[in-house]
Amino acid sequence: MDCTGQNPPLGNHTALVEFILIGFSDLPNLQGLLFGVFLILYIIILMGNSLIIMITKVDPSLQTPMYFFLGNFSLLEICYVSVTVPRLLTDLCRQYGNISFLTCAIQMYFFLVLGDTECFILTAMAYDRYVAICNPLLYPVIMNSRFCIQLVLVCWTTAIPIHIGFTSVLFTSPFCECNQLNHFFCDVPPVVQLVCGDTFMLELLTYVISSLAVAVPFMLILVSYVNIISTILKLPSATGRAKAFSTCSSHLMVVILFFGSGIIVYLRPKSSQLIGMDKYLSLFYAILIPVFNPIIYCLRNKDVMVALGKCLQKWIVL
Template structure:
């Protein structure tokens, strides 16, 4: 038998957008603008849902928490991306990579269930309006928000620990913009079939199950809206729900493509685009969608600015 020296990986090199060396400064400016917009836009929603008396309802309570979640979610990845683009030092240690992935998965799971909770809120408001104050009482809202925040932590932390219990040998070049499961599995040594199975299991729990709940809620909502006698009432109900549906489509659409498409069709370039879509685009458009399409929010912003 011959012995071979296997160099174990102690840190990764995040390649990011290294194939575009002439655009590093431009990309830094773009991502800085996006991150600032996310902080300002979602921060504004948090403020107006706290200080505006007309917005002290379950819908805006969920929206304020969702906006805070969006800030936390993007802060896991974008500051690191900005640092890499500015300093060109793209190395990240295994513990730092594990921490980033753990937060990313946990907050991503929370976002998925937050969207389901918000769909349930719209279902109760439109399909059972007389019972809405009774069902969506303050303790119930607090329970739903707390559950959405913490439901993903144990499973996603366990999945992260399982992934980083693998050995990484050979290349330490992670062809991605941040630490994510698919590119990490490509660098792992040995059999990763169990890890791949757990990825599909986690995606089923945190993507498929909430998506089915949302589809069920909106199937009931649409049936109820179509029965409304007033055209204006139908238009108002559709307008209220369409904002949430746009956010749902952006988040789940990219998530489904990223985690459920065949492994043979994976490519680093497509993975990077999809990752940016479900970690950056949705939080960026969230304030625009909920403000430009919501008359109550626009009025609250105007009142806040005038004060």
């Protein structure tokens, strides 16, 4: 079937029952290698984030708001990658990328909800660091356990109604005869490309939601860090400045990686030069960055490393 990536006139549409995920079928000689690589990365993500969840729960020194948010973020990462990677591994193994219309919609919905939730959790973590550094005396009062739980619940639930509406609008649109998605999962850009007729309103809706869920949180995080850095630079002690920077550096690195790749895919201007590249760009925020997150938070965080050392000692003794 001819799939040019262009949107035919509205009259040339049909009722689709399934999509074909092209994935990495353009690399037939690397299917086995890709399966092994993605499987190893998935195991690293599961083990690394599970380890962070465990030590933030059992170590008394990590019973603080910062690590409460980190534990939630790690749980979110496990859910986030589990929406796409198991399906990718299955397709690579069987070399058969058919996915039903309903399954595609469900996968996109959960991917978008969990992705937006990551943006919100990262924003909450930035606010936590802002209060801790800029208002240290009020920190225990502001970031009390009740407020932290409420903040996390808001982060986990805000995107749910938004993307029920968005996925409903997208998947009730008329699709053309071409059902090939040049991607390894049901992401927004490749699905929109298969909609018949003028897709301006769908693209506008995508930009609006992406701006609210990605660009606005990113700007709030930047504002928080402008104030954080300004406060840190005013500290009289070099040791104090170094300690303050160390508590923020891990979070800031994750923010730059995650938001940077997401903005490139969802908020960049539409360009024919990048058609077909979305799936490779998506590898960064869908798989690679979740691999880096537990590594960054463990290796660059002394408290986590100390807690991890204690756990290892207990296991060795047992």
